[in-house]
Each structure stands twice: as structure tokens, then as C-alpha cells.
Amino acid sequence: MPWKNQGGGPWGSGPKGPWGTGPQPVGPRPPDLEDLLRRSQDRLQQIMPGGYFSGIGITLIILLIIAFWLLSGFFRVQSEELGVVLRFGKHVRTVQPGLNYHLPYPIETVLLPKALRVSTISIGMTLIDDPARRGRSIRDVPEESLMLTGDENIVDVDFTVLWRIKPDGVGDFLFNIQNPEGTVKAVAESAMREVIGRSQIQPILTGARNVTEQGVQELIQKTLDSYGAGIVISQVQMQKVDPPAQVIDAFRDVQAARANLEQLQNEAQTYANQVVPQARGRAAQILQAAEGYREQTVAEAKGQSSRFLKVYEEYKKAPDVTRERIYLETMERVLGGADKLVYDGGPSGQGVVPYLPLGELTAKRPPTTGQQSSGGTR
Amino acid sequence: MRSPVTGMVTLLGLLLVVIVGYMSLFTVQQTEQTIVLQFGRPVDVVTDPGLHFKAPWNSVINIDKRILDLENPSQEAIASDQKRLVVDAFARYRIKDALRFYQSIGSIQAANIQLTTLLNAALRRVLGEVTFINVVRDDREKLMQRIRDQLDREAGGYGIQVVDVRIRRADLPEQNSQAVYQRMKTEREREAAEFRAEGGQKAQEIRSKADREATVIEAEARSQAEQTRGVGDAERNRLFAEAYGKDADFFAFYRSMTAYETGLKSSDTRFLLRPDSDFFRFFGNPSGRMPVAAPAKP
Numbered sequence: 254m255p256w257k258n259q260g261g262g263p264w265g266s267g268p269k270g271p272w273g274t275g276p277q278p279v280g281p282r283p284p285d286l287e288d289l290l291r292r293s294q295d296r297l298q299q300i301m302p303g304g305y306f307s308g309i310g311i312t313l314i315i316l317l318i319i320a321f322w323l324l325s326g327f328f329r330v331q332s333e334e335l336g337v338v339l340r341f342g343k344h345v346r347t348v349q350p351g352l353n354y355h356l357p358y359p360i361e362t363v364l365l366p367k368a369l370r371v372s373t374i375s376i377g378m379t380l381i382d383d384p385a386r387r388g389r390s391i392r393d394v395p396e397e398s399l400m401l402t403g404d405e406n407i408v409d410v411d412f413t414v415l416w417r418i419k420p421d422g423v424g425d426f427l428f429n430i431q432n433p434e435g436t437v438k439a440v441a442e443s444a445m446r447e448v449i450g451r452s453q454i455q456p457i458l459t460g461a462r463n464v465t466e467q468g469v470q471e472l473i474q475k476t477l478d479s480y481g482a483g484i485v486i487s488q489v490q491m492q493k494v495d496p497p498a499q500v501i502d503a504f505r506d507v508q509a510a511r512a513n514l515e516q517l518q519n520e521a522q523t524y525a526n527q528v529v530p531q532a533r534g535r536a537a538q539i540l541q542a543a544e545g546y547r548e549q550t551v552a553e554a555k556g557q558s559s560r561f562l563k564v565y566e567e568y569k570k571a572p573d574v575t576r577e578r579i580y581l582e583t584m585e586r587v588l589g590g591a592d593k594l595v596y597d598g599g600p601s602g603q604g605v606v607p608y609l610p611l612g613e614l615t616a617k618r619p620p621t622t623g624q625q626s627s628g629g630t631r
Numbered sequence: 632m633r634s635p636v637t638g639m640v641t642l643l644g645l646l647l648v649v650i651v652g653y654m655s656l657f658t659v660q661q662t663e664q665t666i667v668l669q670f671g672r673p674v675d676v677v678t679d680p681g682l683h684f685k686a687p688w689n690s691v692i693n694i695d696k697r698i699l700d701l702e703n704p705s706q707e708a709i710a711s712d713q714k715r716l717v718v719d720a721f722a723r724y725r726i727k728d729a730l731r732f733y734q735s736i737g738s739i740q741a742a743n744i745q746l747t748t749l750l751n752a753a754l755r756r757v758l759g760e761v762t763f764i765n766v767v768r769d770d771r772e773k774l775m776q777r778i779r780d781q782l783d784r785e786a787g788g789y790g791i792q793v794v795d796v797r798i799r800r801a802d803l804p805e806q807n808s809q810a811v812y813q814r815m816k817t818e819r820e821r822e823a824a825e826f827r828a829e830g831g832q833k834a835q836e837i838r839s840k841a842d843r844e845a846t847v848i849e850a851e852a853r854s855q856a857e858q859t860r861g862v863g864d865a866e867r868n869r870l871f872a873e874a875y876g877k878d879a880d881f882f883a884f885y886r887s888m889t890a891y892e893t894g895l896k897s898s899d900t901r902f903l904l905r906p907d908s909d910f911f912r913f914f915g916n917p918s919g920r921m922p923v924a925a926p927a928k929p
Binding site for chain 1: 658659660661662663679680681682695697698699700702721723764767768771772794795797798799800801802803808809811812815816819820822823824825826827829830831833834835836837838840841842844845846848849851852853855856857858859860862863864866867868870871873874875877878881882884885888891892895900901902903904905906910911
């Protein structure tokens, strides 16, 4: 009895149903009743002529067959799946993961889409198996990733869209749309290009990641909702946003130039930080010197005037004597160390001229030789 | 016990009922709609999924009712400003009127071919009316709607409803892209040069500002120093005037004495003296001549 092992019903090796294998909503094959009838007829003919079985036996067999048929309605829904039960092709209910029962084929069939899984679509790059690195590596797909911006520049954008079936949209997902995955990808690419096409290149490359992701996500969602696709976009992640390879060096040079600008500024600032304090130092020096001069001058003046006053005090007590004394003392000191020549040449000093060694006098003028020459004239 | 003949007849009758019953039933899948044909003449369209009855001699045709794909390979179109652009669009459509669709086109394959032609025509027509930048930046959404509406109108005759047309890529042809790259490159180069020049300028500004500040600081210090010196000098003058003003005559004498001492004391001064000068008053005369004037000239 080969059909026992199939667990698929009493009709032998016929397929469990076109839906049983996965979520691909392929058009169903009409139940092949003719074939089934013919086969059971054959069986009956095999059994009947033998006469081994009485009517009770036949009834028993039929009951057994019915029992197996009814048992074939049990099915298991895995934790990431939902069970979508169709009665004659019509969606009648959706069941949660676990053991479930549907009316046996051909009345009801079940679809088991992986409705709770999050799927990923990458645009601008493909993940390829790379045996050398024992993992998957990324290969760029430039025709997907190069996009025009609103200011007629080109950027290289790789992004990933994470999507899953809406919690209450599994029916829409399965029955409304022919190629859900392809549609998500096409819509995502179109949405990204639309958003990029509205922006300027500079914000895209620098700060506007979040805004772009948000805008794209909303646009994809809106479009898919208008299709009734039963899909929710959980995230749009921009992976790489770069200038195209041909111009990336120029962009890097701009960065370098910006760094140069700061460097030059910093150097100048260093210079300024050096020069101004130095000037302050010199200014302080000048001020201190002036202060010193002032104090010195005042102190000297005070000293001199108080000396004068002291002498004056004495002078007032005996003017004539003091005056005479000062005069003489001064003359003593003045004349004490100098060369002297007393000459009585008449009242007007005539006749002194021939004796004056004027040559020597003039020769003595340079102060460097003064001392030596004076010694010689004595 | 029945005779085997009666049994066989019953069985055959049962079989006949089953076959006829099977032939008068048909299922409509959730994703499909079904046209019922009576000897080729359409008699009914069933869109409601589930089990349905028909006359045993009627045949059925299933037609998809989901949203279907139409991928259009990229096309070159010319915008109204004569710029060429490579456009890659896709459409999503569904079969609204199964009977009309079946009669006018027949299959989805044929529909795709037909729609591609119509889509390209609509695309070129609409894009030819606007500028390149309208397509890329300003009016993308509006243009897509216009193309959709045109396509929908034209495809309506085939029982097709166009759900959406979206421009996926609207790019420049390869040669133009190269020009764009070149322009981007030169723009960046200009930007970099600007940054560098700006750096030089700012550095110069900072340096000269610092130099100026330094000069000003020193000059202000010098100015203040002169004032301080002046204060010192003034004080000195005040002190002297106060002291010396007490006796101008004695000051003249005293100061002269000091001046003689500091001005003439050095050993390189030589004096030519007359013996009758006041200094020699007692030189040859212990009683002294009468002084002519007390502080005599030397």
C-alpha cells in the first residue's frame, strides 16, 4: 500500500497540492479526479474478483481510506510562518504557528509564507559568495548605484531595504501582487533616485543621511500601499554614499584643502600668540624703565636740594665766612689736580701768546691721549 | 444478495454522477478571475474566488487578477531642452476587464509587448515636453502620473488598468556623464583652491592683526613712559625751585662752585693764572689786599 507512506491521502503518489511547497502562488492544477476515480476502480476490480473480502471488508477499507483522508488535513506552521488556508482557492482564514487542521485536499489547501521574517534587498551592490574569504563579499553594481542629483552631479549610493509582510497583510501579499520582491526592489530604486534627484549633492554626501533614508522609506511605503502589496518597509539603510570613483580624488582634495585652511590659520594664530605677548613684555620693560627714571630723577633732586638746604642752613649762620670757606675749598680742589702756570704779563695779559704751546693744546683735545700728554707738559 | 449486474449498473450510474458533477464545478483561485465560455462564446466572468457551478459543457479560462510587472529596458529620450537622457521605467498594471482583455489581447505575454510599446511612446511624448531638470528634480512625480494617465487611457481598450508608472533611472548618456564628472572635478578643484587661498588670507589677517597689536602696545607703552619721565622731571624742577628759591644769590655762588668743581676738576685742565687775581690775595701779603669782590673771577 504505497499511499500509506505518503501521508497525502488515499490517492497514491499524487502531489500534496501545488501550494504545499512554499509561498509561490502558482496557479493550481485542477484536481485530477478522473485519474483518481480510474485508479480506485482498478483497485476495486482487483479486490472484487478474488472474493476474499466480504461486504464488511470493503466497508472497512473504505472507512480506513476516509480516516486517512481526514487525517491528512493536519499541518504544521513553523514559527516564522503563517498558515493561509484556501478553500477551493478562496482565502478563508489565516492561522498562527503550531499544529493546525484544514479540511483535506481537495477542499482546502494551505500556503505557508515566511510572513514573520524580515527580508533584505540590497541596491547598488550584490552580495556574492566568496570562498576565498569564507563568507560573502560585496560587489558594486554601478548601474544601480550611480544617481543624478538635483544640481546635476552624480553620486554613488548603495543602500539596503529591510521589509516584511504586514501583520494583517499576508493575504494582500500573496494574492494582490505578482512579484512582491521585484516590486520592492524596483520601487525602492525609483524612490531613492527620486529623493536624490530632488537634493543637492553636498547635503547628501555630508549630513542628510537620515532625512534621505526617511524620505525614501516613506515614498516606498506610500507606493507599495497604493499597490495594496501588504508589505511594510521596516528600514532603509544607506550603506555607502560617495562621489563617483572618477572624481573621488578631487573630493578628497577638497577635504585636504579644508584641513590646509585650518592649518594655515592655526599657524598664524600661533604666531599671533607669540608676537603679542612679546610686545606686552617689551611694553612693560619700557614702562618700568620710565618709572625707574622718574624715581631716580626725583630721588636725585631730593638729595641735591636737601644738600643745598643743609649747606644753606650753615651759610645763613655765618654768610661771609662760609662763603669764603667754600670758595677757597673749591678752588683748592679745582686747582689742586690741574696744571697751573702763574704769569704776570701785565694788566691785560699781553705777551703771553708767544709762550703758549698751542700745538700741544690742540693735540691734547682727543680725550684718549689726554692723560699721557698732560704728564709730558709739566 | 444483489446480482452482480445490478451492482455494476449502480456503480456505473454513480460514476456518471461523479463525472458530471465534476464537470459542472470549477474553482476560482484567490489570485484569478475566470471567464466561462459556452462553445467559445463567453457567458460569464467570475471574479469571486471559491467553488462555482457551470454547465458541464462550458469551458473556463483563468486570468490573473494580481498586479502584474512590466519592466521596460532603458530608452534614450530627448528632453525639450535637447538634452538626451536614458530613462528606465517600469509599470504595474492589473487586468480590470477580463473578457475584454481576453478578446483583445489574449495573454499576458502579448499584453506586455503591447504595453511596452505604449509605455515607450508615452514616455517619449511626456518627457519631450519638459526640460531635463524637470525630469530629474522638479516634476518627476507629476510626470510619472501623466505617463501613467496616458498609458492607462490607451490600455483601457485592452481591459487593462495601469496602476502605476515609475521612472526608475533618469540618467545622462555615458558621454554626458563623463562631462559631468569633468565638471564635478573642476568644481572641486576650484573649491579646494578657494579654501587654500582663504587659508592664506586668514593667516595673513591674523598675522598682521597681531603685528599691529604689538606695535600699538609698544607705542602706548612708550607714550606712557614719556609721561612718567615728564612727571619725574617736573618733580625735580619743583624740588629745585623750592630749595634754591630760598636764596638766589647764594644759590648762584654755591652752584657755580659745584660747577667749577665738576667742570674743571679733571687733570687735563690747565690754568693760566695771574698773581694779582683774587685767589692770590694773600700770596705775597699776609694781611691781604682788600678784596675787590668776594667771589672773584679766576
